[in-house]
Amino acid sequence: MKREIIITNDGSASIHLPEWNESYHSKHGAIQEAKHVFIKNGLDLFQNEEAIAIMEIGLGTGLNAFITLLEANKRQQHIHYTGIEAYPVSLDEIEQLNYAMQLEEPEMQHLFLKMHQSQWEKPFIASDYFSITKRKQFFEEITLENQFDLIYFDAFGFRVQPELWSEIIFKKMFAALKNKGILVTYACRTSIKNAMKDSGFEVEKLPGAPGKREMLRGKKNIL
């Protein structure tokens, strides 16, 4: 499918799919959305943990992984990151993304590129605090259990891939989380909330990233 690099309203880049009229991030601001949904309402809940494991559903441009890497270094918190992606973005496209500059960490650009150049299915140790395993896999094939503290659920929208916002997938997410684990997503549609609830999550609605009204957070809370 055709992909175009675009600049979102906060100045950070994203990728747009013209055939679907869908983007990898919010057009209101890719970095702004990543920080609000995944860092503020996800990672920040684990400030007191020395080490955590995160899985991202849809590694895409690697923006969420990169921001998490910067946070891990800043917080001196050990983060083991697993990024699932079936359709990797090409290195040529990755080189056009301005995240290191926009995040005012230009010297980290080389690490952003290295992360993308690293081998699939093998852990890449990016820093003293951050390692990432990229898995080239369909979400539908995930069978991991009790492994993650936090899931960044960042699939394309319900409008274009409704099958990924279903009970079948959320049950896999629930199984992949450790007890007390958290799933965060930018979406807030009622049918998604219900699919999460039916999969076992305790679900709450939170204020969305700028330009979006609400988002969802689910907790695995088994006795």
Ligand SMILES: C[S@@+](CC[C@H](N)C(=O)[O-])C[C@H]1O[C@@H](n2cnc3c(N)ncnc32)[C@H](O)[C@@H]1O
């Ligand atoms: C919204 S984008 C992810 C954006 C990403 N988190 C980022 O920061 O750039 C959704 C991603 O899911 C991937 N994808 C779509 N369907 C998939 C599937 N069934 N299995 C695995 N990956 C899939 C796409 O290739 C795309 O990279």
